[in-house]
Amino acid sequence: MAHQVATSESERRLPVLPCACANIRRAARAVTRLYNHEMRSQKIEITQFTILMALERAGEISQGKLGKLLALDSTTLTRMLVPLRKRGWIQEKEGEDRRFRIIRLTTAGRMKLEQGLPHWKRAQDRLQGVLGEQTMNQLGQLLAQVTAIFEDS
Amino acid sequence: MAHQVATSESERRLPVLPCACANIRRAARAVTRLYNHEMRSQKIEITQFTILMALERAGEISQGKLGKLLALDSTTLTRMLVPLRKRGWIQEKEGEDRRFRIIRLTTAGRMKLEQGLPHWKRAQDRLQGVLGEQTMNQLGQLLAQVTAIFEDS
DNA sequence: GACTCATAGATGTATATACATCTAGTATGG
DNA sequence: CCATACTAGATGTATATACATCTATGAGTC
Numbered sequence: 001m002a003h004q005v006a007t008s009e010s011e012r013r014l015p016v017l018p019c020a021c022a023n024i025r026r027a028a029r030a031v032t033r034l035y036n037h038e039m040r041s042q043k044i045e046i047t048q049f050t051i052l053m054a055l056e057r058a059g060e061i062s063q064g065k066l067g068k069l070l071a072l073d074s075t076t077l078t079r080m081l082v083p084l085r086k087r088g089w090i091q092e093k094e095g096e097d098r099r100f101r102i103i104r105l106t107t108a109g110r111m112k113l114e115q116g117l118p119h120w121k122r123a124q125d126r127l128q129g130v131l132g133e134q135t136m137n138q139l140g141q142l143l144a145q146v147t148a149i150f151e152d153s
Numbered sequence: 154m155a156h157q158v159a160t161s162e163s164e165r166r167l168p169v170l171p172c173a174c175a176n177i178r179r180a181a182r183a184v185t186r187l188y189n190h191e192m193r194s195q196k197i198e199i200t201q202f203t204i205l206m207a208l209e210r211a212g213e214i215s216q217g218k219l220g221k222l223l224a225l226d227s228t229t230l231t232r233m234l235v236p237l238r239k240r241g242w243i244q245e246k247e248g249e250d251r252r253f254r255i256i257r258l259t260t261a262g263r264m265k266l267e268q269g270l271p272h273w274k275r276a277q278d279r280l281q282g283v284l285g286e287q288t289m290n291q292l293g294q295l296l297a298q299v300t301a302i303f304e305d306s
Numbered sequence: 307g308a309c310t311c312a313t314a315g316a317t318g319t320a321t322a323t324a325c326a327t328c329t330a331g332t333a334t335g336g
Numbered sequence: 337c338c339a340t341a342c343t344a345g346a347t348g349t350a351t352a353t354a355c356a357t358c359t360a361t362g363a364g365t366c
Binding site: 127149 | 175203207
Binding site for chain 1: 330
């Protein structure tokens with residue numbers, strides 16, 4: 001009783017879902033798996049690597065501003081930063097205003113970033129290999145536009 | 154074409170990040186917030202609504218196949234289905250093969266879906282209002298293509 | 307039929323994510 | 337200076353998500 005083994009064709013191509021949110025979330029899961037797969041040997045998740053990359057570019061930055069940059073709730077960052085701190089990749093100091101926590105990369109964090117970069121690049125190249133450079137850039141623009149839809153309101 | 158408002162805020166425009174995974178995850182978060190915002194009064198999350206929509210289209214389906222359709226790990230579905238079952242929106246029966254769990258919408262689930270649809274539509278329309286119909290469709294195609302990158306391997 | 311392998315899901319563990327609410331500092335009008 | 341509003345995060349709670357590993361079942365071989 002083979003439960004309808006679909007041919008390679010129909011299995012291969014996932015249908016576009018009617019819900020745009022479902023489509024983007026589904027793609028995000030797939031891409032996350034790809035990147036995590038390449039990063040696995042580095043013992044770092046792509047979500048964590050993303051934060052290291054953001055910090056490298058931003059330098060010292062408050063939790064709130066980092067959240068805005070990544071469209072992440074600032075209280076979500078409170079939790080996400082815990083494992084990064086535990087592993088010694090970031091540290092915090094207080095700003096003049098004692099409400100702020102200023103985050104920055106540690107030396108260990110910068111090293112982790114450097115070591116992970118080739119692996120990250122492999123994932124990125126793999127995706128770009130499928131899409132092509134132009135489509136890849138187009139996708140980036142499109143997604144940035146999409147992200148802007150709900151910055152506040 | 155005037156959908157880009159170019160508000161006075163210089164903060165308004167989030168930069169495209171160098172990592173494609175970060176871009177897509179960031180956009181997914183923003184879009185998820187938008188949809189959840191519209192669904193809130195319905196007491197259902199867009200992720201859960203997505204599953205109801207998928208079940209409506211697929212009819213009776215095994216957990217594994219549903220996972221493939223949504224590019225979701227099947228064991229993740231094990232957990233995601235719990236609240237849906239608890240709320241009575243889905244039910245399960247055994248297939249001929251006792252390893253399978255066949256999932257289907259209940260009447261309550263179908264009702265929930267119907268009632269939620271206008272709210273879902275508002276979110277979808279709001280997104281489409283920003284992107285335009287053509288770009289919206291293009292994005293769907295692009296994301297389906299992206300999703301295919303890591304179906305197995 | 308016992309042995310072996312494959313398949314579908316369940317469970318343990320860790321992280322990601324958000325919202326409501328709370329706390330601690332800061333700014334400000336009187 | 338105080339009362340009040342505002343801001344940045346922290347905490348409680350719930351869900352989303354994956355991988356490694358385990359269990360139950362079925363399939364194929366001899």
